[in-house]
Amino acid sequence: xxxxxxxxxxxxxxxxxxxxxxxxxxxxxxxxxxxxxxxxxxxxxxxxxxxxxxxxxxxxxxxxxxxxxxxxxxxxxxxxxxxxxxxxxxxxxxxxxxxxxxxxxxxxxxxxxxxxxxxxxxxxxxxxxxxxxxxxxxxxxxxxxxxxxxxxxxxxxxxxxxxxxxxxxxxxxxxxxxxxxxxxxxxxxxxxxxxxxxxxxxxxxxxxxxxxxxxxxxxxxxxxxxxxxxxxxxxxxxxxxxxxxxxxxxxxxxxxxxxxxxxxxxxxxxxxxxxxxxxxxxxxxxxxxxxxxxxxxxxxxxxxxxxxxxxxxxxxxxxxxxxxxxxxx
Amino acid sequence: xxxxxxxxxxxxxxxxxxxxxxxxxxxxxxxxxxxxxxxxxxxxxxxxxxxxxxxxxxxxxxxxxxxxxxxxxxxxxxxxxxxxxxxxxxxxxxxxxxxxxxxxxxxxxxxxxxxxxxxxxxxxxxxxxxxxxxxxxxxxxxxxxxxxxxxxxxxxxxxxxxxxxxxxxxxxxxxxxxxxxxxxxxxxxxxxxxxxxxxxxxxxxxxxxxxxxxxxxxxxxxxxxxxxxxxxxxxxxxxxxxxxxxxxxxxxxxxxxxxxxxxxxxxxxxxxxxxxxxxxxxxxxxxxxxxxxxxxxxxxxxxxxxxxxxxxxxxxxxxxxxxxxxxxx
DNA sequence: CTGAAAGCGCTTACAG
DNA sequence: CTGAAAGCGCTTACAG
Numbered sequence: 001x002x003x004x005x006x007x008x009x010x011x012x013x014x015x016x017x018x019x020x021x022x023x024x025x026x027x028x029x030x031x032x033x034x035x036x037x038x039x040x041x042x043x044x045x046x047x048x049x050x051x052x053x054x055x056x057x058x059x060x061x062x063x064x065x066x067x068x069x070x071x072x073x074x075x076x077x078x079x080x081x082x083x084x085x086x087x088x089x090x091x092x093x094x095x096x097x098x099x100x101x102x103x104x105x106x107x108x109x110x111x112x113x114x115x116x117x118x119x120x121x122x123x124x125x126x127x128x129x130x131x132x133x134x135x136x137x138x139x140x141x142x143x144x145x146x147x148x149x150x151x152x153x154x155x156x157x158x159x160x161x162x163x164x165x166x167x168x169x170x171x172x173x174x175x176x177x178x179x180x181x182x183x184x185x186x187x188x189x190x191x192x193x194x195x196x197x198x199x200x201x202x203x204x205x206x207x208x209x210x211x212x213x214x215x216x217x218x219x220x221x222x223x224x225x226x227x228x229x230x231x232x233x234x235x236x237x238x239x240x241x242x243x244x245x246x247x248x249x250x251x252x253x254x255x256x257x258x259x260x261x262x263x264x265x266x267x268x269x270x271x272x273x274x275x276x277x278x279x280x281x282x283x284x285x286x287x288x289x290x291x292x293x294x295x296x297x298x299x300x301x302x303x304x305x306x307x308x309x310x311x312x313x314x315x316x317x318x319x320x321x322x323x324x325x326x327x328x329x
Numbered sequence: 330x331x332x333x334x335x336x337x338x339x340x341x342x343x344x345x346x347x348x349x350x351x352x353x354x355x356x357x358x359x360x361x362x363x364x365x366x367x368x369x370x371x372x373x374x375x376x377x378x379x380x381x382x383x384x385x386x387x388x389x390x391x392x393x394x395x396x397x398x399x400x401x402x403x404x405x406x407x408x409x410x411x412x413x414x415x416x417x418x419x420x421x422x423x424x425x426x427x428x429x430x431x432x433x434x435x436x437x438x439x440x441x442x443x444x445x446x447x448x449x450x451x452x453x454x455x456x457x458x459x460x461x462x463x464x465x466x467x468x469x470x471x472x473x474x475x476x477x478x479x480x481x482x483x484x485x486x487x488x489x490x491x492x493x494x495x496x497x498x499x500x501x502x503x504x505x506x507x508x509x510x511x512x513x514x515x516x517x518x519x520x521x522x523x524x525x526x527x528x529x530x531x532x533x534x535x536x537x538x539x540x541x542x543x544x545x546x547x548x549x550x551x552x553x554x555x556x557x558x559x560x561x562x563x564x565x566x567x568x569x570x571x572x573x574x575x576x577x578x579x580x581x582x583x584x585x586x587x588x589x590x591x592x593x594x595x596x597x598x599x600x601x602x603x604x605x606x607x608x609x610x611x612x613x614x615x616x617x618x619x620x621x622x623x624x625x626x627x628x629x630x631x632x633x634x635x636x637x638x639x640x641x642x643x644x645x646x647x648x649x650x651x652x653x654x655x656x657x658x
Numbered sequence: 659c660t661g662a663a664a665g666c667g668c669t670t671a672c673a674g
Numbered sequence: 675c676t677g678a679a680a681g682c683g684c685t686t687a688c689a690g
Contacts, residue, residue, distance in 0.1 A: 001441075001464065003683060014661045019685055026686095027659065049442040050383045051683035054666045059379070069408050070600070075398045082398075082425050086432075091439065094423035096411050103415075110420065112330075113378040135330065216604055245604060252606040271399070275545055275574060276605055277581040332667060343677045348669055355670095356675065380667035383682045 002043035011039035022047060053115050061093050062298050063111035065104060065121040069096040071214060071242060072270040073287070074122070077141070080291030081120065088299045090117065101126060112136065118298035123186050132306065139294045143187040149308035152297045154290050158188055161283040161315040162195020165237045165265045168281070170205065172263050172323050174235025179209040180222055180247065182239035189214075189239055192267060196237060208233075212243055219246030227254070234262055241266035241273040244280055248322065264322040278321035286313050331372035340368035351376060382444050390422050391627050392440035394433060394450040398425040400543060400571060401599040402616070403451070406470070409620030410449065417628045419446065430455060441465065447627035452515050461635065468623045472516040478637035481626045483619050487517055490612040490644040491524020494566045494594045497610070499532065501592050501652050503564025508538040509551055509576065511568035518543075518568055521596060525566060537562075541572055548575030556583070563591055570595035570602045573609055577651065593651040607650035615642050 008015045013032055020026040021036040028036070039045075053059040064081055066074045082092045093116065095107035101124075108130050111119055118136050121127070123143040131138050132148035139152045162179075169177050179196045182189025193209065200207045208230060212222040219242065226233065227250075238244035244266030251258055258264050258278060266273055269284035293311055319325075337344045342361055349355040350365040357365070368374075382388040393410055395403045411421045422445065424436035430453075437459050440448055447465050450456070452472040460467050461477035468481045491508075498506050508525045511518025522538065529536045537559060541551040548571065555562065556579075567573035573595030580587055587593050587607060595602055598613035622640055648654075 004685095005683080015683090016661060016685075017659090020660085023685085029659065032660085046438060046442050048383075048444075048683050049439065050379055050388070050444050051666085052685075054377075054379045054383055054668085054683080055685050057666075069398075069404045069411075070401075072399075072401075075404055079398050079425065079427065082427075092425075094425065096408065096421075096423065098408065098411075109375055110378065113375050115377075115379050216600070249604055249606055271545070272601075275578055277578055333669095334667080344667090345669075345677060346675090349676085352669085358675065361676085377667050380682085381669075383667080383684090384669050386682075 001048075002045040004045070004047065007036065007039045007043055007045045010043060011035040057115055058117050059115045060089060061091050061114070061116050062118045062120060062295070063093045063095055063107065063116045065095045065097055065107050065119065067122050067124065068098050068215065069094075070098075071240075072272050073240065073242075073268045073285075076270055076287050077291050080288050081295055084292045084295040085299070088295065090295070090299060099124075105130060108134070120294050120298065123188050126185075137298050138306075139297050141290065141294060144310065145308070149306050151306055152294075152309045152311060154293050154297075154311045154313070155187070156285050156290070156313045156315045158191035158315070159195040159198075161267060161285075162192035162197075162237070163199045164195070164315070164317050165192075165267070165283055166196045166199035166205075168317055168319070168323060169235035169237065169263055169265060170199070170203065172235070172259070172325055174263055176208070176230065176233050177205065177235035177237065178226060178230050178233045179207070179237045180212045180219075180226065180239055180243060181209050182212065182214055182243075184211060192239065212239055214240050214243065216242050216246040219243035220250055223247045223250035227256075236262060236264045238264065238266045241268045241270050241280060241282055244282070244322075245272070245276060248276075248278075248280075258322050259324040263324065266322075269318055273318075274320065281320045281323040282318050283315050284318050285315055289313060330377075331374040333374070333376065336365065336368045336372055336374045339372060340364040386444055387446050388444045389418060390420050390443070390445050391447045391449060391624070392422045392424055392436065392445045394424045394426055394436050394440075394448065396451050396453060397427050397544070398423075399427075400569075401601050402569065402571075402597045402614075405599055405616050406451075406620050409617050410624055413621045413624040414628070417624065419624075419628060428453075434459060437463070449623050449627065452517050455514075466627050467635075468626050470619065470623060473639065474637070478635050480635055480638070481623075482637060482639045483622050483626075483642070484516070484639075485614050485619070485642045485644045487520035487644070488524040488527075490596060490614075491521035491526075491566070492528045493524070493644070493646050494521075494596070494612055495525045495528035495534075497646055497648070497652060498564035498566065498592055498594060499528070499534065501564070501588070501654055503592055505537070505559065505562050506534065506564035506566065507555060507559050507562045508536070508566045509541045509548075509555065509568055509572060510538050511541065511543055511572075513540060521568065541568055543569050543572065545571050545575040548572035549579055552576045552579035565591060565593045567593065567595045570597045570599050570609060570611055573611070573651070574601070574605060577605075577607075577609075587651050588653040592653065595651075598647055602647075603649065610649045610652040611647050612644050613647045614644055618642060 004015045097103040119138045122141040128145045128148040138150035181193040266280045266282035269282045273280040333344045426432040448467045451470040457474045457477040467479040510522040595609045595611035598611045602609035
C-alpha cells in the first residue's frame with residue numbers, strides 16, 4: 001500500500017502538496033498538480049481513512065444502531081438511511097444489536113471511539129444515559145426519553161395509530177377486540193396500546209390485551225394463548241406487521257378464516273405486509289421521511305444541541321384484506 | 330474526551346504505563362496499576378480506536394458487503410456472521426450495496442482504507458479484480474470466480490439443489506414445470522438452473538424458463554409473464570424464497586390454488602418461508618454453518634493465501650405445503 | 659504557491 | 675518495571 005510519502009517522492013513534491021491536490025484545499029501549480037495526479041494513479045494510492053480520521057476527528061460515518069436486523073421495519077429504515085447519508089457524503093455503519101443491551105452498549109462505545117459523526121438509535125429506553133452523554137449528535141428513532149435529552153426524537157403518532165386500529169376494527173363490526181400489545185417498556189408499544197385503551201374507554205368497549213415481543217416467535221406463541229383465553233375474539237390488533245403475520249399463520253393453521261371469523265390489523269406497513277396473502281390491513285409509518293429526517297439532523301445539527309426537539313410524523317390506515325367493512329352490511 | 334495523557338498525568342505515570350495497564354502488555358507494579366485504574370475510571374477514559382488502529386494496522390473489524398438488506402437470506406446471514414465474529418473479538422461492518430456496483434466498489438475501498446481485517450463479499454462477479462487484489466483476507470459467499478482467486482469460496486451445492494427441486498416437482502406429478510431462474514450472470518442462479526436443465530434432459534422432460542431478479546418486485550412481474558406464456562404450467566421452481574412468495578401472491582390473487590393447480594418450490598429456506606401460509610416447500614441452505622465458516626477463515630486464514638479454496642455445503646429439500654406428493658395417488 | 663514542522667492519540671521497541 | 679522517543683499516515687497552521 002502506497003502512502004502519501006511515496007506519492008510525494010515520486011512526484012517530486014512534499015506530502016503537503018499531495019494532500020492539497022487530493023483535497024483541493026489550496027491552489028497548486030498546474031504543473032505540480034499533474035505530476036501529483038500521475039503519481040497517484042501510478043501508485044494506486046488510496047488515502048488512509050484512519051489517519052485522516054485521527055486528524056480530523058471526523059470519519060464521515062454515522063452509526064445506525066439497529067435493534068434487530070431480522071425485523072423488516074428496521075431493514076427498510078436502514079436502507080433509507082443509507083441512501084440519504086450517501087447523498088450527503090456520509091456513510092452508515094450498521095450496528096446490529098439483536099435486542100442485546102451489552103451489544104448496544106458496546107456499539108455506542110465503539111462508535112464514539114471510532115470518531116463517528118453521529119448516532120441514530122432506536123427504541124431502547126435503557127441506554128438513555130449513555131446516549132444523552134455522547135459528545136456527537138444523537139437522534140432517537142421511535143422513542144422519547146423521559147428526562148435525558150438527545151439532539152432530536154423522531155417518531156410517529158403511535159397513540160393515534162393505536163386509536164385508528166381500534167376504531168377501524170370497531171367500525172368493521174368486531175365485538176371482542178383483543179390488543180396484542182408490544183413490550184410495555186417501549187415507547188412505541190405503550191403509546192399504541194394507550195390509543196387502544198382510550199378508544200375503548202371513550203366508546204364503552206371492553207379491553208383485552210396480551211403482551212408480546214416484536215418478533216414472529218413471540219407472535220406465534222402468543223396467538224395460542226390468545227385463542228385459549230379469548231375463544232370468542234373477533235378482532236385482533238397486532239403490535240407490528242411481523243407479529244400480525246405470525247398471528248395469521250396460527251389462525252390459518254387452525255382453519256380460522258380472516259377476515260370472516262377474525263379480523264386482523266398490523267402496524268408499520270412494511271413491504272412484506274402487502275406481499276403476503278391475504279394482504280395485511282395495517283397502520284402506515286412514513287419510513288422514508290423519518291429516515292431522511294434523521295440523517296438531515298445528524299448531518300446538519302444547527303442549533304439543536306441535545307435539546308430533545310421532537311419530530312412527530314403522522315400515520316395512516318391502510319385497508320387491505322385482513323379486515324372488512326362490508327361485514328356490516 | 331479524556332486522552333491517555335490526561336490519565337497518565339492524573340495517575341502520575343507515563344502514557345506508556347497506562348497503555349500497558351490497559352492492554353496487559355507488560356508487568357506493572359501493583360501500586361501504579363491501581364493508580365492507573367483509578368485514573369481511568371475517574372476520567373471515564375475510553376481509548377481512541379482510531380489511533381490504535383492507525384498504529385496496529387488492524388481494526389478488529391470485518392466488512393460484510395451485503396448485496397441487499399431487503400433480502401432476508403442476507404439479513405439472516407448477517408446476523409450469523411455478526412454473532413460469530415463477536416465471539417472471536419471482531420466486529421462486523423455491514424455495507425449494504427443494494428446491487429449497485431459503484432456502492433460496492435466504494436465499500437471495498439472504504440474497508441481497505443479503514444484497515445479492516447477482512448472482507449466477506451457475496452455473489453457479485455463483476456468486482457473479481459478488486460476483491461482478488463485486496464491485501465487483506467477475502468471470502469466470497471455464494472459465488473466462485475472463474476479466474477481470480479481470493480482466500481476462500483463458500484457456497485452450497487446449488488446444482489444439486491436445482492436438480493432436487495425439479496425432481497421433487499416431477500415426483501409430485503407436475504407435467505409442465507417452469508423454472509424461474511435467477512440472473513444468469515450470478516453463479517448461484519446459473520448452477521441452480523443447470524441442475525434443472527440436466528434433470529429435464531436426463532428424464533426427457535420439456536424445459537421452460539424465465540429469468541428473474543432475486544426480489545419481490547421482479548417476482549410479481551415475472552409471474553404475469555409466466556401465466557400468459559405458459560397457461561398450462563403446473564409446477565414452478567422459483568429462484569429463491571422471496572420470489573416464490575411473490576409468485577404465490579399473484580397465483581392467489583388469480584384464484585389459482587397451490588398446490589392443487591400449481592405446485593411451487595423456493596430456494597434458501599429463510600425463516601419467512603415457514604411463516605407464510607401456505608408454508609413454502611424449499612431447498613434449505615445451511616446459513617448458520619456457512620456464515621461461521623466465513624468468519625473462521627477470515628479470523629484465522631492459516632495457509633489459505635488467495636488460493637481460492639472452496640468449501641461446498643450440502644443443501645436439502647424441505648417439503649412443506651406448496652407441493653404435494655399425495656396428488657399422485 | 660509550497661515545504662518543514664507539529665500534531666491527531668495511541669503503542670512498542672529501546673534504554674536504563 | 676518504566677519513561678522518553680519514534681512512528682502509524684494523514685492535515686493544517688506557519689513561514690517564506
